[in-house]
Amino acid sequence: METLQLLQQHLPPFALDIFRLCVWLVLLTVIFVPLEKLYARHPQKIFRKGILADLGYYFISSLLPSRILVAPMAVLAWGLHYIVPGGLHEWVANLPLWARFAAAMVIGEFGFYWGHRWTHEIPLLWRFHSIHHSAEQIDWLVNTRAHPVDMVFTRLCGFIPMYVFGLAQPIGKPLDVLPLLVMLLGTVWGFFIHANLRWRFGWLEWLISTPAFHHWHHTNDGSTLINKNYASMLPFVDKLFGTFYLPKKQWPVTYGINEAMAPGLAGQLLQPFLYRKTPSG
Ligand SMILES: [Zn+2]
Ligand SMILES: [Zn+2]
Numbered sequence: 001m002e003t004l005q006l007l008q009q010h011l012p013p014f015a016l017d018i019f020r021l022c023v024w025l026v027l028l029t030v031i032f033v034p035l036e037k038l039y040a041r042h043p044q045k046i047f048r049k050g051i052l053a054d055l056g057y058y059f060i061s062s063l064l065p066s067r068i069l070v071a072p073m074a075v076l077a078w079g080l081h082y083i084v085p086g087g088l089h090e091w092v093a094n095l096p097l098w099a100r101f102a103a104a105m106v107i108g109e110f111g112f113y114w115g116h117r118w119t120h121e122i123p124l125l126w127r128f129h130s131i132h133h134s135a136e137q138i139d140w141l142v143n144t145r146a147h148p149v150d151m152v153f154t155r156l157c158g159f160i161p162m163y164v165f166g167l168a169q170p171i172g173k174p175l176d177v178l179p180l181l182v183m184l185l186g187t188v189w190g191f192f193i194h195a196n197l198r199w200r201f202g203w204l205e206w207l208i209s210t211p212a213f214h215h216w217h218h219t220n221d222g223s224t225l226i227n228k229n230y231a232s233m234l235p236f237v238d239k240l241f242g243t244f245y246l247p248k249k250q251w252p253v254t255y256g257i258n259e260a261m262a263p264g265l266a267g268q269l270l271q272p273f274l275y276r277k278t279p280s281g
Contacts, residue, residue: 001151018059020055021058021059024062028140034196035195036197041211041215042138042196042251050134050135050145053145053263053264053265056141057145058141060148064148064270068148068152073163076159076160078248080164084164088166089166090166100167101178101181103165104162104165104178104179104232105182105185107167108158109158111158111160112158113231113232113237115156115157116154116230117230119154120163123280125153127271127272128149129146129147130272131147131261132145132147133256137255138194138218138255140191140194142188142194143191143194147269159179162182173231188233189233193210193211193213194211195211205235207234208234208235209232209233209235212251213229213246215255216245216252219253219255221257222253223253225245225252228243229243229245
């Protein structure tokens, strides 16, 4: 605790962020690497293809999108303040925290679902999102492989309905904690659902997303099996919109995409701006 206070006093905020992310990375490694060794679904190496780029994405994905989002979120919150009837936000603000949290989870998931689905269906957005799908071996760290433009877009789609319903407030107000909680839970859960773990959870898989559910989202086993399971945590949203696919015992055999992808981090970050071929989804 004292060490943390000392660091906070002496390190500039950016260096403190890097330090915090390193601590999280060690923690996540200690949790997931042994679990993936013990309960692997697919035999694969820890130092697999693309791991260095994914470590780079880990820092970029954690630092950049939240900083880019500050300005549009503030404008959005200010604009919605004038459009949405004040009574709705007041009513929501008086609900107990657990009810607001549950509502934020469900409403945020609807926004995320459609944002994510559009990144698959709209060719311009797929250019950015295809980077996440280019991984041919899936493990916990693939969670971080995402272009900042892709992350900003889907996060905005998740946050906008939360702002409309008054589940998030402009920066500095007490209700700010809700979107942060939802985002933190979603991020931690994201590492779990990408993990190379063969665990199955029976009926619980209908209630909450699991590695099997999200691994099917990454499959490249054929055109009828792609574009399924868009939800981040709540599979019922896929059920509702007809994109749910989760056979009881089967797992995907292959992962990845058919399009060419630049091998390194810098090339991948640049590729969506140069890429002109018609994507196949
Ligand atoms: Zn996707
Ligand atoms: Zn994924």
